[in-house]
Amino acid sequence: MPGKILITGGSGLIGMRLSEMLIDQGYEVGHLSRNPEKVSVYKTFKWDVEEGYIDDSAITYADYIVHLAGASVAGSKWTEERKHEIFKSRVDSTNLLYKSLRNIPHHVKGFISSSAVGIYGNSGDRLMSEESNYADDFLASVCKVWESTAWQVKELGLRTAIFRLGIVLSDKGGALPQIAKPIKMMAGAALGSGKQYMSWVHIDDVCRLFIKAIEDTQFEGVYNAVAPHPVTNEQLTKTLAEVMHKPLLLPNVPAFAINLMMGEMSKVVLASQRVSANKVLQTGFTFEYNYLNEALETFYKSPKD
Template structure:
């Protein structure tokens, strides 16, 4: 019996698509938002993480909470201030929910939170799984703090699921339009050596995983949310050019140029992450988009 789902970060890329898919399945959906007066097609409760405020009705509304809140890691260069904001936006929002849940009557059965495969750092060609060790760079630090905050929900007897998301592919935002832009303009090129692995997931599969975690109580703990076939950056760029019917003419963009443009943030595109989807597949979950070509064709349909 579909229930009521409260989403933090609901106006983001995944939040919007997930809300649509939940509604299609008969769920009721509400968002937590700083400005609930913004016109939204979803029921919206106010919260203000900086001020530690959350509408009490939000938590009493929910059967499940899906946590997608967090400042984007790719929107601007990582100044010290921006780094603080990236971590705090994730950790403080969960702490606020935890506090509210521990102090109020509610019927929340589970807490499902996003994290990211950034926790593994640059792992070269090595296939990493949920048991692999963490890196010690900035993105790994963000993910660890994020997950530690989410784990505290278990103290409240909530079934807690954490999805370490790979590169979420969507034509509505995120990495794909950024990668596609130069390809469209015939300036597409692999980044760095091009040999670094990219572990990706189609946005619909990512959303289906969140929905599955609501419906299937065997889900508990950490799962990599990545499609089963990671590709190198070179393969990614080549497949994208083929699907878009564009030639690849330029040599690789050298790592030092990316460092100049993006600073430390170039880690995001230069780190190699070859991440295993086995644990998710062992639950019986099947991906609609197993291979990159199918995923890209769903966005750039051959005309």
């Protein structure tokens, strides 16, 4: 029987789509929000991570918790203040959930948290599995602490799964509209060498994976949430241009120019991450969108195609 799912970060890109898909499958959905008085179609409970406050009834409501909250990594330049916010928003929110689950009587059966493939850093063309070594740059160190904080929930006897998300493709937000915009304007170009790998996943597949992890008790531990066929930045740019019927006229944008524009955040687009989906595939999960062109066509296919 479908149960009650409590989602943090419910108003974000993945949270909104996941909420829709859960409702379609008969689940009840509740969101944790700093502003529960904002009009929402979902039951909303108050929490305030900075204050360390969470409405106890949110925890007693839930059968499962899906934890997606965290300040956007690509939202603005990485000042020291912004980096602090990226770190704290993930780690403090996870800690708050852990403490609440430890202290409040509840009937939660599982805890599913997001993380990111950023944990592998710039790993060139090596295929990274869940057992691969972590990097030691800023994003990797955020992911490490984030995951170890989420992992504490397992000590409470709760089934815990952590998904390391790749680049989530959606036309509603995230990286894809940013990449598509210059291509639409005939100004598309690969970034840096263009040879850096990008491990991507269609938003609907990510949401199906979260739902599968709610329903299937074999999901425990860490999984890469990426489609089976990562591509280089150049392949991504070319495939997107083809799907949009736009020419690619410009040379690659040199790495130094990206560094100038984005500062340290340029690592997000210049780092190479070729990440394996094998562990997820071994659970029996099937991706609807295995190949990039299939995924992109769901967003940018023109009516005449």
